Every structure is written in structure tokens, then in C-alpha cells.
Amino acid sequence: MAKRTSRPTRQLTATARASAAAAARPVLDTEIANRRVDPYETNFQGIIRTNDPLLLERGDDQRFELYRDLKRDGKVYSGLQKRKLAVVSKPFQVEPVEDGATGRAHAEIVTKILKGFNFDRLCSDLMDALLIGTSPAEVIYTLRDNLVAVDRVVKRAPKRFVYVDVGENQPPQLRLRTRENMLTGIELPDRKFIVHRLNAEDDNPWGTGLGLQLYWPVFFKRKGVVSWNKLNDRFGSPTPWGKYPRNAGDKEKGTLFDALRALAADGAVMTPEGMTIELLESKLTGSITTQQNLCEYMDDWIMEVLLGQSPRSKGGGALAAASNEREDVRLELSQADSDLLSETLNQTLIRWICEFNRLQPCLVYRVIKKDEDLKAASETDKNVSSMGFKPSLEGVKARYGEHWEEAPKPEPLPLPAPGVPPVPPGTSTKAPKKTDVRQSPEDEAANDPGTGKAANFAEGSPWADRLARVLGDGGDAVLADWMERIRAMVDDVDGPDQLRDRLLTAFGDLPAADLVEMMALAFAAAELAGMDAVAGEAALGAAGDA
Numbered sequence: 001m002a003k004r005t006s007r008p009t010r011q012l013t014a015t016a017r018a019s020a021a022a023a024a025r026p027v028l029d030t031e032i033a034n035r036r037v038d039p040y041e042t043n044f045q046g047i048i049r050t051n052d053p054l055l056l057e058r059g060d061d062q063r064f065e066l067y068r069d070l071k072r073d074g075k076v077y078s079g080l081q082k083r084k085l086a087v088v089s090k091p092f093q094v095e096p097v098e099d100g101a102t103g104r105a106h107a108e109i110v111t112k113i114l115k116g117f118n119f120d121r122l123c124s125d126l127m128d129a130l131l132i133g134t135s136p137a138e139v140i141y142t143l144r145d146n147l148v149a150v151d152r153v154v155k156r157a158p159k160r161f162v163y164v165d166v167g168e169n170q171p172p173q174l175r176l177r178t179r180e181n182m183l184t185g186i187e188l189p190d191r192k193f194i195v196h197r198l199n200a201e202d203d204n205p206w207g208t209g210l211g212l213q214l215y216w217p218v219f220f221k222r223k224g225v226v227s228w229n230k231l232n233d234r235f236g237s238p239t240p241w242g243k244y245p246r247n248a249g250d251k252e253k254g255t256l257f258d259a260l261r262a263l264a265a266d267g268a269v270m271t272p273e274g275m276t277i278e279l280l281e282s283k284l285t286g287s288i289t290t291q292q293n294l295c296e297y298m299d300d301w302i303m304e305v306l307l308g309q310s311p312r313s314k315g316g317g318a319l320a321a322a323s324n325e326r327e328d329v330r331l332e333l334s335q336a337d338s339d340l341l342s343e344t345l346n347q348t349l350i351r352w353i354c355e356f357n358r359l360q361p362c363l364v365y366r367v368i369k370k371d372e373d374l375k376a377a378s379e380t381d382k383n384v385s386s387m388g389f390k391p392s393l394e395g396v397k398a399r400y401g402e403h404w405e406e407a408p409k410p411e412p413l414p415l416p417a418p419g420v421p422p423v424p425p426g427t428s429t430k431a432p433k434k435t436d437v438r439q440s441p442e443d444e445a446a447n448d449p450g451t452g453k454a455a456n457f458a459e460g461s462p463w464a465d466r467l468a469r470v471l472g473d474g475g476d477a478v479l480a481d482w483m484e485r486i487r488a489m490v491d492d493v494d495g496p497d498q499l500r501d502r503l504l505t506a507f508g509d510l511p512a513a514d515l516v517e518m519m520a521l522a523f524a525a526a527e528l529a530g531m532d533a534v535a536g537e538a539a540l541g542a543a544g545d546a
Contacts, residue, residue, distance in 0.1 A: 047165075052208050086368065087341065092364055096361070110362045148357055214305055307330055338365070
């Protein structure tokens with residue numbers, strides 16, 4: 001008899017089953033560690049402050065002007081320009097999320113809209129977030145060709161905006177500060193403002209830029225330059241020293257001072273006669289480079305923060321290796337900048353354009369890659385071709401450009417008629433010039449058609465010499481194998497047409513030049529074989545007559 005389960009046990013099992021089912025389902029649209037439960041953050045009226053420690057230390061009144069001032073440094077500006085131009089200089093592409101004829105057509109519409117305004121300038125402006133941490137821009141729409149297009153996008157100063165906490169499970173809301181409301185600002189319309197931010201620690205909407213790491217090297221560099229200029233001013237040029245008599249009046253002193261000021265505009269010294277002035281000189285000898293070394297060190301620090309460049313090398317192999325490493329790091333940084341920027345644009349501007357015009361979702365992106373070494377690529381293609389492969393026309397255009405096209409194939413040489421020795425490739429077909437060299441009677445008789453004697457084909461024929469070398473001892477093994485195959489064809493061939501067909505069947509996959517040379521060798525072999533057969537029959541006939 002089965003044991004009956006008690007009611008409390010069954011109730012416990014059902015509760016455990018419900019708890020397990022609830023644990024299997026995720027918690028939707030809910031933030032647990034939201035900003036409202038952060039004990040280290042105090043938001044006055046919901047205003048979210050930046051978590052940049054330097055800005056918090058300097059005070060909220062300076063805001064982002066502290067970082068904008070860093071652009072006055074040449075190294076900082078140069079490094080930022082390199083980061084921006086490395087992305088903007090590459091062409092952008094728009095592709096549909098779902099492939100198909102409709103998706104591709106909609107991607108072309110989005111591309112046309114992006115080309116209708118200064119899209120590259122927008123990308124450059126948004127990349128100011130590299131230094132500040134955030135960069136807002138306002139989109140101004142217009143109607144063009146029955147489409148909601150973008151007329152222009154205007155960059156706005158970050159200090160004019162404020163983020164306000166509006167809900168427990170909602171992202172911070174961007175608001176615009178006005179003269180009427182400088183604290184919490186006014187609400188903004190949807191799909192109007194683009195905000196690109198970087199390094200948002202703990203989901204802080206302001207982000208954290210590279211200005212936090214660049215502030216101190218720029219600060220120390222400026223102090224070093226000031227000290228360096230004072231050093232150059234003091235020890236770089238002499239200071240004029242004028243002496244006036246003890247009984248000199250104000251008029252004489254004024255005349256002496258005007259003379260000294262004419263010599264040096266920076267400063268001069270006037271003393272009465274008998275008064276001594278001494279300078280306490282440093283014990284250092286030679287040139288003083290302390291300030292210069294400080295400025296160069298800070299420049300290296302700045303470029304390492306911006307471009308990932310290691311400190312400068314002296315030269316040699318270390319310099320070449322460091323150069324290659326810097327190039328690879330810069331490509332990685334540029335690709336990362338492009339991906340982050342494309343993510344912001346795809347979630348804002350590109351999505352809004354597709355929604356306004358009822359287009360399928362599209363994505364914009366840029367491909368950052370190192371320029372291919374075409375010389376090395378051509379050598380690789382040449383080596384692969386020597387292995388029996390050939391590149392396709394599409395592959396050649398993809399690697400070397402669209403201006404390439406397939407070269408016309410050379411016309412095949414006409415086949416020689418039966419009984420006529422073939423003309424070797426490269427041999428001139430022009431009639432030889434007449435000379436006054438007289439032939440011997442024996443040669444004239446041998447070459448005279450009236451005597452009934454034919455010239456010996458094996459004598460003076462380049463093809464006969466080549467056949468003799470190929471088929472003789474020590475010849476090329478590959479050519480000897482080919483000639484054996486040709487000899488097998490020639491033995492039982494019926495006429496030149498059949499020989500030509502056999503050659504094309506056996507060696508048709510050879511290049512045109514090699515095929516022509518092979519056919520010339522075959523016909524030369526056939527001619528020699530025919531002459532040998534005729535000579536053999538004549539010898540047998542002479543023996544029979546005897």
C-alpha cells in the first residue's frame with residue numbers, strides 16, 4: 001500500500017516549485033544598484049554631478065572650461081587632431097540590418113541624407129568627448145525630396161546642459177539651462193539632441209575624458225617653459241650696466257637711463273661710481289638642460305596618453321620596432337574611436353532618420369585598417385601564380401583598384417603547312433638581305449631545285465639542333481619526356497591536321513607562348529621523321545636494284 005503524503009509536505013513542495021519557477025524568470029526593467037541608493041552621492045533636487053575628481057576639486061563653477069583650456073597646448077591639440085582625422089578621413093558606409101533589396105534601397109536613402117549635410121564635421125565635433133568626456137549636438141531637420149532630412153547639426157557647449165534624475169528605473173534626463181531656470185533646466189524634445197560620451201564610470205552621464213590624465217603634464221610643462229624662458233633671459237644675453245658720477249643730477253641720470261633702455265628693452269642696471277654689484281652664479285658647468293628635459297618628458301607623457309606612444313627611442317632597431325608598435329596601437333585606437341562613435345550615431349541620429357521616414361533599420365560604420373603594401377602583395381601573387389594558379393579579375397580589382405581589366409590574349413601563330421619547317425618564335429620572317437657571298441658549286445648544286453636534291457633539314461636548322469640536344473644524352477629530363485610523348489604522336493599520325501588536334505588535346509592547358517613552341521617542336525619532329533622515312537625507303541630501293 002502506497003504511503004500517503006501529508007498535506008504540509010505537499011504544500012512545501014508546491015511553494016518550492018513556485019520559488020524555483022520565479023527564480024528562473026529574469027527581473028525585467030528594474031535597476032537594483034541605481035543612483036538613488038548610492039550612499040556616496042548626494043543629488044540636490046535630482047541634479048547629477050560629474051564624478052570627475054579634478055572637476056569636483058576645482059569646483060562646479062569652472063566646469064569643462066578647465067579641459068578646454070588644454071587645447072592651447074600644441075601637443076594636446078596635435079594628438080587630438082590625429083585621433084579625429086584618423087577616423088574622419090576614412091569613408092563611412094551604411095548597411096541595412098536585414099539584407100535584401102528593400103534594405104539596400106533604404107540604406108542608399110540614408111547615405112544620401114548623410115551626404116546632404118556635413119556628416120564628417122559632426123563626427124569631428126562629437127569626438128571632442130575624447131578630452132571632455134561628453135559632447136552634445138543639436139539636430140536641425142528639414143524636408144528634402146519628400147523626406148525628413150538633416151539640414152545641419154550644431155555643436156553645443158556642455159556647460160549649458162544638466163542631467164536630472166527623473167525615475168528609479170529611468171536613465172538621467174538631459175535638460176537645457178536657461179536664464180529663467182539655471183538650476184534644473186527645461187525639458188528637451190525627443191530625437192533632437194545627440195550626446196556622445198566616453199568612459200562613463202558608474203553610468204555617470206557626463207563621462208570622463210582624457211583631460212583628467214592630461215591636466216597635470218600640461219600644468220608642469222607650462223611651469224617648465226616659464227622657468228626655461230627666465231633662464232634664457234637671464235643668461236642668454238648680457239645686462240647693460242651704467243655708472244654715473246656721485247654728483248650727477250636727475251637730468252644726467254635720465255640721460256643715462258634712456259641710453260641703457262635703448263640697448264636693452266628687458267632691463268638695465270644703474271649705479272653710482274664706486275658701487276659694486278655681484279651675481280651668485282650656479283656651480284653647474286656647461287649648458288643647463290633641466291627645463292628642456294622636463295618639457296620633453298611632459299610632451300612624451302601627453303603623446304602616450306593621447307596616442308599610446310611609448311617614450312622616444314634613440315635609434316637603430318629599437319626605433320624601428322617602436323615605430324611599428326606605435327602604428328599598430330594608433331590603428332587600434334582609431335578603430336575603437338570609430339566603433340564607439342558609430343554606436344552613438346546608430347542609437348540616435350541613424351535610428352531617428354529611419355523612424356521619421358519609415359525605413360528599415362540601418363547602421364553606419366567606418367573601416368579603419370592599415371594600407372596594404374601593394375608591392376609585397378604583387379610578389380605574393382606572382383609566387384602563387386608560379387604554383388599553377390591565376391587570380392580572378394574580381395580579386396585583382398579588389399586589391400589593386402577598379403581601373404584594371406583583363407589583357408587581350410595574343411593571337412596564335414598560324415600552323416605550318418606540311419613539308420615546310422616551322423618558324424621558331426622570335427625569328428624574323430623578313431627576307432634576308434642579299435649579299436655578294438658566292439656559294440661553292442657543291443652548295444649551289446645541293447640547293448638548286450633543278451638538280452632534284454633537297455637541302456639537308458638537319459643541317460643549319462635551329463629546331464634540329466634543339467631536338468638533337470633534347471633527345472641526346474644529358475638533355476633536360478622534362479623536355480625529353482615531352483619529346484617522347486610527341487614522338488609517340490608522330491609515329492602513327494595521318495597528316496598535320498590530326499597532329500595539331502592531338503597536340504591541342506594533350507597540351508591545350510599550357511600558356512599560349514609555350515603551346516606555340518611545343519607545336520613548332522612537334523612539327524619539326526614530324527618533318528624529321530618524314531625525311532627519315534623517305535631516306536629509309538630510298539635506301540631499301542637502292543638495295544633492291546642492286
